[in-house]
Amino acid sequence: MFDAIGSFFGAILTPLYWITSLVLSGFHSVFGAIFGDASGASWALSIVGLTLVVRASLIPLFVKQIKSSRNMQLIQPRVRELQKKYKHDRERLAQEQMKLYKDTNTNPFSACLPLLLQMPIFLALFHLIDSAANGEKKGVLTQKQVDQLSSAELFGARIADTFLGASGDAATQVKLLAAVLVVAMTATTFLTQRQLMTKNMPADALTGQYAQQQKLLLYVLPLVFAVGGIAFPIGVLLYWTTSNLWTMGQQFYVIRNNPVPGTPAAKAKEDRDAAKRRKKGLPDEPAAGTTLTATETPAPPAPPRQQPKKQTREQRRKQGPPRAPRQAAPRRPGPSEQKNPD
Template structure:
């Protein structure tokens, strides 16, 4: 069923390797086979270029969901406590406005077959594998990829690979575990940052279903990688990290060029210290509450010709002075 994916991934990977092998024939630096490392990096670029229309649909769907926030909040207030009716009304709203709440995860779902295909291809790169010409590979390409390394650790190897397998691949267990552990941590960090980058701009979604998806993307997937990442070949982890870095750059460009609209009901990811404490300064005196247009204080928004408030003691006559008639401005007649 997935044979066509294995053939496609292999074809793209081998074409990029042929190109970089012609540019950097047999070159190694920092114990790294750059022909295969760059082939995996440009495999990511190729896949992301092919998925760019899907990314555009994702952005449009996110904008549509943000525009629906006021209506969704109204439905939540109307059907508070009746989850079944709320879900029906929400689905009807999505259908009517042609919005899909799952579209935000579509690029990730589309890349899962690519990830699985690369995982399968790299796992079969073993010196003990007699079938060296599968999925369009030649024997020379198979042996070259099996011997490829990243900082001395084999690209087909993983943190959990047996020591004898790593020795057969031309490396040691300690070196592979150190490189693999660093790569897994980097994979988790870039996965977290790519989700956090978007939530910092849009805030937590008011819709419970959307917020659950946001939390899954932010916390669930990085924690899942902590458990499963140790079995990933280094080449797959390299693909994942490169893909995350590409996503960070792409999202930064989109958020800067097309900033998301401010939607009602969305809550910021973090609150500032001043907003949570309501105090400032060493004396502990509270800052004036800002309100109104552009966050000005009440004193800033009062008209300039407003009469100043004067205390009554300032108008009282001094001892021994004649009383003054406020209407005539002169001395009072006895």
């Protein structure tokens, strides 16, 4: 059974070994020409380059995740109504919630998709560096590159070493660098989730089951990385820390420029936009409910009333006396109103 599971994961990871090693080798050929093929800086920057390529390829998925996450936050009042209505019927509640998710094009698991899709790359890089530490090559890496990666040092610590496996004269440097990266990885994970909860979640979404899930991610996920990070090679820690920094910056940009309505981030954006308009001397935006649609245009102002042109006495004399108003003809009496001659 275990052999079958190992064969299954091996079949999945083998193509990823080739893709990961190909990107890593490509960046190393560039940075190696600058810092030297065997230097730790060239291999560290190659890992950073690999991270940027992976995260850039996930941007479309991130956009989809943002849209689904916004919908998930905005429909929380409706979800709570369903929970109250069907609190004694779990099956009907699940059906109604799934119908609501489908109608609003919301995926409740979208927040985990970027993380789940990165895990295979993460595991491939882990095995790639771990194998290099033992002199084994995977993917397109040559034996010379494997030996260079295995011995490459960054701040006196080998990139292939782990916090738990540190030994020898450089054990202190390895543990110190690994500890710094683990703390950075944990802190960026926590701050990214906290940024989302404090700035881009409406008040209605801060209570209920969805809020509990977000709090679970806020505290549990960094703890998982902190515990597991001590067993990761320094190169893998560098990959994950860079990925977290990318996520934090990407999320900051989205929250700042496209916040969820009714959140502190939306209020801050309104204040910034108002300040920019005042700085340019533009009027404030119209009040809510009076905003013109894209097809509407403001009505033109009424032309000023023109005063009659003044005339001289000679001009008035030439025009003659004013006409008398036309009088209506007298009404003829009807038959019933005519006097009887008798």
